[in-house]
Amino acid sequence: xxxxxxxxxxxxxxxxxxxxxxxxxxxxxxxxxxxxxxxxxxxxxxxxxxxxxxxxxxxxxxxxxxxxxxxxxxxxxxxxxxxxxxxxxxxxxxxxxxxxxxxxxxxxxxxxxxxxxxxxxxxxxxxxxxxxxxxxxxxxxxxxxxxxxxxxxxxxxxxxxxxxxxxxxxxxxxxxxxxxxxxxxxxxxxxxxxxxxxxxxxxxxxxxxxxxxxxxxxxxxxxxxxxxxxxxxxxxxxxxxxxxxxxxxxxxxxxxxxxxxxxxxxxxxxxxxxxxxxxxxxxxxxxxxxxxxxxxxxxxxxxxxxxxxxxxxxxxxxxxxxxxxxxxxxxxxxxxxxxxxxxxxxxxxxxxxxxxxxxxxxxxxxxxxxxxxxxxxxxxxxxxxxxxxxxxxxxxxxxxxxxxxxxxxxxxxxxxxxxxxxxxxxxxxxxxxxxxxxxxxxxxxxxxxxxxxxxxxxxxxxxxxxxx
Ligand code: SAH
Ligand code: SF4
Ligand code: F3S
Numbered sequence: 001x002x003x004x005x006x007x008x009x010x011x012x013x014x015x016x017x018x019x020x021x022x023x024x025x026x027x028x029x030x031x032x033x034x035x036x037x038x039x040x041x042x043x044x045x046x047x048x049x050x051x052x053x054x055x056x057x058x059x060x061x062x063x064x065x066x067x068x069x070x071x072x073x074x075x076x077x078x079x080x081x082x083x084x085x086x087x088x089x090x091x092x093x094x095x096x097x098x099x100x101x102x103x104x105x106x107x108x109x110x111x112x113x114x115x116x117x118x119x120x121x122x123x124x125x126x127x128x129x130x131x132x133x134x135x136x137x138x139x140x141x142x143x144x145x146x147x148x149x150x151x152x153x154x155x156x157x158x159x160x161x162x163x164x165x166x167x168x169x170x171x172x173x174x175x176x177x178x179x180x181x182x183x184x185x186x187x188x189x190x191x192x193x194x195x196x197x198x199x200x201x202x203x204x205x206x207x208x209x210x211x212x213x214x215x216x217x218x219x220x221x222x223x224x225x226x227x228x229x230x231x232x233x234x235x236x237x238x239x240x241x242x243x244x245x246x247x248x249x250x251x252x253x254x255x256x257x258x259x260x261x262x263x264x265x266x267x268x269x270x271x272x273x274x275x276x277x278x279x280x281x282x283x284x285x286x287x288x289x290x291x292x293x294x295x296x297x298x299x300x301x302x303x304x305x306x307x308x309x310x311x312x313x314x315x316x317x318x319x320x321x322x323x324x325x326x327x328x329x330x331x332x333x334x335x336x337x338x339x340x341x342x343x344x345x346x347x348x349x350x351x352x353x354x355x356x357x358x359x360x361x362x363x364x365x366x367x368x369x370x371x372x373x374x375x376x377x378x379x380x381x382x383x384x385x386x387x388x389x390x391x392x393x394x395x396x397x398x399x400x401x402x403x404x405x406x407x408x409x410x411x412x413x414x415x416x417x418x419x420x421x422x423x424x425x426x427x428x429x430x431x432x433x434x435x436x437x438x439x440x441x442x443x444x445x446x447x448x449x450x451x452x453x454x455x456x457x458x459x460x461x462x463x464x465x466x467x468x
Contacts, residue, residue, distance in 0.1 A: 024061025
């Protein structure tokens with residue numbers, strides 16, 4: 001079998017190996033797939049490891065210092081691989097894409113001459129041309145201008161490649177919020193929403209290829225305001241609630257999710273959609289970052305802790321079982337013990353189903369980096385440990401509260417053990433249970449019998465497709 005494949009390989013002259021390593025958020029995962037799509041016609045096929053690859057792309061994240069530094073250590077590891085490949089007479093082209101590319105540009109090549117090409121998130125549709133330039137000149141091609149509209153025109157057509165039954169769909173990109181700790185407004189540019197018709201086209205094509213669940217992506221997804229579809233005679237723009245209801249009508253799409261939202265952009269229509277659109281899953285990722293109004297102000301978050309709590313209460317009134325998740329930063333400049341206690345108190349009030357938490361990391365060029373009252377690393381670590389202990393407790397008790405309940409699970413793949421399937425609950429929990437392979441790609445009911453911090457286990461109780 002392997003030999004047959006190998007023989008076939010040698011007859012296809014232009015076949016090239018492409019290795020992409022992705023860091024950071026789901027927007028980068030979406031972009032990774034689009035890069036593969038745009039390079040496939042040139043003969044690039046995905047490889048599992050960088051050894052011997054013709055093209056290596058590091059799809060980078062600049063959000064925290066550690067994330068950015070990982071890129072340079074990875075480049076260090078790639079250097080000998082590039083040399084080894086060169087010794088066989090074939091070059092390896094190393095490309096840095098993503099948010100470090102946008103933020104640092106040409107600086108990357110100065111620091112790591114092993115890099116052949118630097119390309120920012122808005123120019124992936126030009127990758128074939130840029131790579132051709134490198135091949136021609138083996139020089140410093142740089143393309144990091146913002147042209148987000150062109151990006152989607154070129155990258156997100158119906159020919160999109162699909163794997164599995166769930167898919168990300170970017171509906172909004174960029175951010176104008178300028179939180180004082182964050183690099184995103186500098187790396188992803190101004191906020192921009194894709195037109196409804198374009199998104200519908202992409203989701204229809206995904207449904208036709210078997211996708212059952214879509215997650216709508218945006219750095220500020222609930223600020224979505226895309227051009228209304230041509231079928232809407234009133235024209236104007238639609239918000240996220242309208243978009244969700246519209247996408248829910250597409251045959252085959254059983255579940256809709258979205259991430260990430262900003263507390264400032266909570267519209268009643270979106271909250272209402274949780275009450276009346278059963279395909280919208282009861283899970284809301286709403287980062288707050290801090291429970292102290294003083295720190296929220298200094299972060300330029302433009303809302304208070306009380307306003308945040310109000311949104312959570314409205315969401316729970318609309319959909320009582322809704323799972324709330326969030327992001328927290330500890331040790332932002334000027335954070336006192338009392339400010340940190342306010343964060344702990346807010347966490348107790350919200351009672352998160354899951355929540356990411358980070359130590360504040362100084363990002364060059366952001367206002368937070370220039371603040372004089374930076375917090376000691378030791379203090380940050382202590383606070384993070386206390387916060388994470390509380391958050392783990394909440395996550396475990398949320399998961400345990402599922403025991404005895406019957407949940408509709410979308411099965412996505414085989415589990416780790418023989419005869420086991422793995423899927424997701426409406427609340428985004430991983431669920432494992434025994435069941436037949438035919439259920440992969442379908443929704444079926446599972447009675448939950450066990451729960452750990454990161455997963456649920458249970459017993460399949462129906463083979464019919466269950467309502468979400
Ligand atoms: N657009 C989203 C997410 C942005 S980045 C939002 O507005 O919430 C994801 C998370 O990384 C943030 O929510 C924040 O908690 C964290 N983060 C961003 N910049 C950071 C920094 N400089 N230091 C530590 N954490 C940071
Ligand atoms: Fe960053 Fe704030 Fe924009 Fe989120 S809202 S991407 S944290 S600037
Ligand atoms: Fe990172 Fe860029 Fe996403 S900085 S979190 S990859 S938008």
